[in-house]
Amino acid sequence: MEGTVAYTRRIASWAALLTCVGACPSEDIGVSSATEGGSGTTDSALPGTGASEGVPTTTNSGVSGSGGDNLTGWETTGADDPVGPCATDPLCDIPPEEHEPTNKPDGLPSPLPGVYDDLGPAPLDNGFRSLMGFPNRQRELLEERVAAMYDPDSPSFRDYLTVDEWMADHAPRTKDVDIVKAWLKSRGFTINYEAKNRLLVHFSGSVKDFNETFDTELHICMRKNPLHSGDPFPVYCTLESFTLPIFVAERTHGLATADLPAETGTLTKEVGDVVEDYPGDDAHGPPAFYGAYNMNKLFADGYxxxxxxxxxxxxxxxxxxxxxxxxxxxxxxxxxxxxxxxxxxxxxxxxxxxxxxxxxxxxxxxxxxxxxxxxxxxxxxxxxxxxxxxxxxxxxxxxxxxxxxxxxxxxxxxxxxxxxxxxxxxxxxxxxxxxxxxxxxxxxxxxxxxxxxxxxxxxxxxxxxxxxxxxxxxxxxxxxxxxxxxxxxxxxxxxxxxxxxxxxxxxxxxxxxxxxxxxxxxxxxxxxxxxxxxxxxxxxVNSYRKxxxxxxxxxLNPVIYLHGPTRATFRDITKGAxxxxxxxxxxxxxxxxxxxxxxxxxxxxx
CATH class of the missing domain: 3.40.50.200 (Peptidase S8/S53 domain)
Structure with missing residues (x-):
């Protein structure tokens, strides 16, 4: 019965989505870039990731081209094609009160004994590179769709979204990303790269401008290298919280990373011959995994x-x-x-x-x-x-x-x-x-x-x-x-x-x-x-399936946990700790x- 209720709720959500399709621009279906509910968190919630957060922001946000009631008074010819003074300045219709700073979590580490050792404030003329992160749009609906597509009893089982479908329904709105990019440029930063799915924007600049923009102070920490035999390396860390303007905070998860500039150099040319050089039986090679995890039968059958x-x-x-x-x-x-x-x-x-x-x-x-x-x-x-x-x-x-x-x-x-x-x-x-x-x-x-x-x-x-x-x-x-x-x-x-x-x-x-x-x-x-x-x-496995x-x-997770025959294909490990x-x-x-x-x-x- 519980599964029936959950499935009915998914159908209701999709019905609401379909009602909008054809009447709303594809990038404006449902909520804005702030997400609905989500996977939950035990930390203080990020906007759009905690199920306990309030009513999601709607598309009637007053931003030109956002759909809804056109509260700004500007005419539009499409979701991202405003006509008027804001056609070339994405920031011009942001109300003054939305420029006020608000506290926002960030993705930078803080000093942690044995992992991040604080060396003090970073020189102001140092450079940095950073990622601004965006959430999936309509996250609650997307999570419901994903649960259904991995439920063998669902009519939409394995009915995966295409990238174009995900972009239309769940990618951050182009308008929102452009607003954030315009604001970063207004602070003197350079936009270097943008993710294909619009979930990340990479930008760079000086530590001085970073500190002033985000109302914080970058420190340099030595990071214990998690890789085999690697030396510690310097990263940026912070002791203080960050702020963002309200209009940026509402459209993003905030700063996901900030690092020292990437080092530069020349990749050395490879030399040597490709020879057979069996290392011996003192350690496992791939054939040990072929046998231990029962792959040889598939290989023999051509998969x-x-x-x-x-x-x-x-x-x-x-x-x-x-x-x-x-x-x-x-x-x-x-x-x-x-x-x-x-x-x-x-x-x-x-x-x-x-x-x-x-x-x-x-x-x-x-x-x-x-x-x-x-x-x-x-x-x-x-x-x-x-x-x-x-x-x-x-x-x-x-x-x-x-x-x-x-x-x-x-x-x-x-x-x-x-x-x-x-x-x-x-x-x-x-x-x-x-x-x-x-x-x-x-x-x-x-x-x-x-x-x-x-x-x-x-x-x-x-x-x-x-x-x-x-x-x-x-x-x-x-x-x-x-x-x-x-x-x-x-x-x-x-x-x-x-x-x-x-x-x-x-x-x-x-x-x-x-x-x-x-x-x-x-x-x-x-x-x-x-x-x-x-x-x-x-x-x-996919070769076999194809x-x-x-x-x-x-x-994989829903099926290997919940589908009994699939779960039974795993050999239970009962010893060790x-x-x-x-x-x-x-x-x-x-x-x-x-x-x-x-x-x-x-x-x-x-």
């Missing part, structure tokens, strides 16, 4: 990822010759990935990007691979790359291993990752994140629209014959501080927030994985292997539903 595509969120780029040697040494033949340049030019090769590319491409050897390359591993580049990998819609499955401890990152950043992920779910993408290696929750794993891949300690032969598999002691897991419990997890978790992980694969350094790094073999552990490996596995006339699997949680029968924090049987998953998932 190797062909027809599917993997998106890798990168920072810098990878070493192509190392990648080819990795493949050749494990008997993998495939095409090189497509590098997708984003933002400032890439000038360095980064371990994490190399690892993720090697393992995702090897576990889905027939799949196309797109590596979305931001200039570095700072939040500005990583969030933009994540968002563009989704907005580009060339990949069926997107993976990131640049996970950061959730309590170390500000809530605006966490919620902006979630805004992108919600779009991905709506258009039928599978979004994966490493759960992290601190035994604590990470972001973007905490988004309910992301499948959070934790870690196990796998003991197996080089061909994947399993001796044992238990929870890895440092598998990132726990309760989110950001998001309300999703409906698909309510039967498994007694928690006031989203709980992690959702599933788990081999990650322990006690039984590590190989990677080829800077002309030599090294063996590591970490969930950085688990997420890209599972991305390759999802590509293989051959059987089925759509890509998309947002982190310092905070133990594995056990059924769902548990360190390993979620368990380890996947990929052949069974491909044959069973509806």
């Amino acid at each position: 190797d990822g062909t027809g599917s595509a993997i998106g890798v969120v990168g920072a810098g780029t990878y070493h192509t010759i190392d990648l080819q040697i990795f493949w050749k040494s494990f008997g993998i033949e495939r095409e090189l990935p497509t590098r997708v340049a984003l933002m400032e030019p890439v000038f360095e090769r980064i371990t994490e990007t190399s690892l993720d590319t090697q393992w995702s491409s090897s576990l889905g050897p027939g799949a196309d691979v797109f590596v979305y390359e931001g200039p570095d591993a700072r939040n500005t580049a990583l969030l933009f790359a994540w968002n563009e990998a989704i907005g580009d819609n060339k990949a069926d499955v997107v993976t990131t291993s640049f996970a950061h401890r959730e309590d170390a990152e500000a809530k605006t950043l966490r919620h902006q990752y979630d805004e992108s992920a919600l779009m991905g779910a709506a258009i039928g993408m599978t979004l994966l994140s490493a759960s992290g290696d601190s035994a604590n929750p990470d972001t973007p794993c905490s988004s309910p629209y992301v499948t959070c891949v934790g870690g196990t300690n796998l003991v197996a032969t080089p061909t994947g014959v399993i001796s044992s598999e238990r929870a890895w002691s440092m598998s990132g897991s726990g309760n989110s501080k950001s998001f309300a419990p999703p409906y698909w997890q309510e039967a498994d978790v007694d928690s006031e927030t989203r709980a992690m992980c959702d599933l788990a694969l081999s990650s322990s350094p006690e039984n590590p994985m190989w990677m080829r790094r800077w002309k030599k073999w090294e063996a590591y552990g970490g969930t950085s292997f688990a997420s890209p490996a599972f991305a390759g596995m999802v590509a293989v 051959a059987h006339g089925k759509p890509r699997v998309g947002y 982190t310092p905070y949680h133990s594995a056990g029968v059924g769902w548990d924090y360190p390993t979620g539903l368990g380890a996947p049987d990929i052949a069974a998953l491909a044959a069973t998932i509806p």
Whole structure:
């Protein structure tokens, strides 16, 4: 009965939407850029993300071209084509009272012992780069549509939105984005990049102008490097809150990031020959995963990822010759990935990007691979790359291993990752994140629209014959501080927030994985292997589905939790523990539903 009520409510929402279609400009259907309800939060709510917030702003906002009663008095020939003095100045019809500053959460970290160490105020003549984040429009309706499209009993099951449909109904309004961009330019900032889906605007300028505009003071913090063997690096942080003019605050989530300018340099030329150089049996290679997670049957039947595509969120780029040697040494033949340049030019090769590319491409050897390359591993580049990998819609499955401890990152950043992920779910993408290696929750794993891949300690032969598999002691897991419990997890978790992980694969350094790094073999552990490996596995599942006339699997979480036959394809991991949680029968924090049987998953998932 409860499901019937929820479904009726969705129909009512869609009926209201359809009433407007044809009478309202496509960008003005329903609410304005402020969202309706949303996924909920345990922090003080961001505008449009908390279910307890008041009545949503309507489109009769008094902004020229916003639809409704044309309260400004200006004639229009379309939603974004005003006639009159405001035709060339988007700010000219903003009432004076809306220019007043109001407090607004931001996405910058604050000093945190052991993670962010404060070095004091940033020099005023320093530069910065930043992202302004926007929410999905009509978020409550979008979440209802997504719930229905992943419900096997719904008539709209797997009826994914096209990008054009999402843009028309749920992207931030062009008018709102233009107003915010005009305001940023009026403050002396430069607009550098705009996301394809309009959820992010990248701008830059001086620290002096930043401090004056946002009524704060940027500090420099040394950030502990979350990547293997990396040195600490400087980032901007703040001790004080931010303000924005009311008209900007109402249209945005606020500042999602602010970082030092991207470094510049020249990418060194690769040298060396592509040779077979098997590293030995002291660590797991891809064949161990093929066997341990039951992929060989699919390969034998011709399902190797062909027809599917993997998106890798990168920072810098990878070493192509190392990648080819990795493949050749494990008997993998495939095409090189497509590098997708984003933002400032890439000038360095980064371990994490190399690892993720090697393992995702090897576990889905027939799949196309797109590596979305931001200039570095700072939040500005990583969030933009994540968002563009989704907005580009060339990949069926997107993976990131640049996970950061959730309590170390500000809530605006966490919620902006979630805004992108919600779009991905709506258009039928599978979004994966490493759960992290601190035994604590990470972001973007905490988004309910992301499948959070934790870690196990796998003991197996080089061909994947399993001796044992238990929870890895440092598998990132726990309760989110950001998001309300999703409906698909309510039967498994007694928690006031989203709980992690959702599933788990081999990650322990006690039984590590190989990677080829800077002309030599090294063996590591970490969930950085688990997420890209599972991305390759999802590509293989999609290859099977395509051959059987089925759509890509998309947002996995509702189906793997709630569809009994699909859930049964996961091998329950009942032993092992982190310092905070133990594995056990059924769902548990360190390993979620368990380890996947990929052949069974491909044959069973509806």
